[in-house]
Amino acid sequence: SSILSAAGASLGNAGLSQAVWDFGQHSVHDACERCHASGRVTCNPCIGSGRVHCYRCHGAGTTTETRWVSNHNGHGRHQTYQQSCYGCGGSGRISCNHCAGSGKVSCSDCEGHGFFTEVMTVTVQAEPHVNIITRSTLSPDALS
Structure with a gap:
């Protein structure tokens, strides 16, 4: 229990997704279905x-x-x-x-372009995960 309480501050962030890399904005093109991308x-x-x-x-x-x-x-x-x-x-x-x-x-849907452009911000998200495995030959009472 004393080991877990010492790591309590770090464990407080577990489960919170955080951005670890920002690739910036990128254009994504989707073909217009009405004109089959011809415009x-x-x-x-x-x-x-x-x-x-x-x-x-x-x-x-x-x-x-x-x-x-x-x-x-x-x-x-x-x-x-x-x-x-x-x-x-x-x-x-x-x-x-x-x-x-x-x-x-x-084509009135895509205004003659044949596709739709969507600007997306791309980031990599990571969620911290802590897994503590205790191995001891001591009894559980001795660990408290």
Whole structure:
């Protein structure tokens, strides 16, 4: 018991974790799951095709026009006709303005980086541990 009381001050720190080495701050990168670390995702308006319906012909490829036609007597009438759409060249589709025709846009989750950066402080912690083994040929009464 007198041996244990002599070590009492040291044993008071047992069980308290203390920093023994400080490695400082380090960046840790985690890949963005939404864009699979590419920084780009499928454009919603064009569903990744890079092309959308033409806003002039609504995807038909032609527009209906009306013009005034008069004969040599001065009599006239309105004539309706269809022509190839000048907005899309008759294809019915134009380049998507949202993604500039690429079919991909910047990932909003990671802001186009493809990963998230976390700054961590790295330290080594140690917990003191004292193990006293007493070996004596004396009786326990003699040790007190």
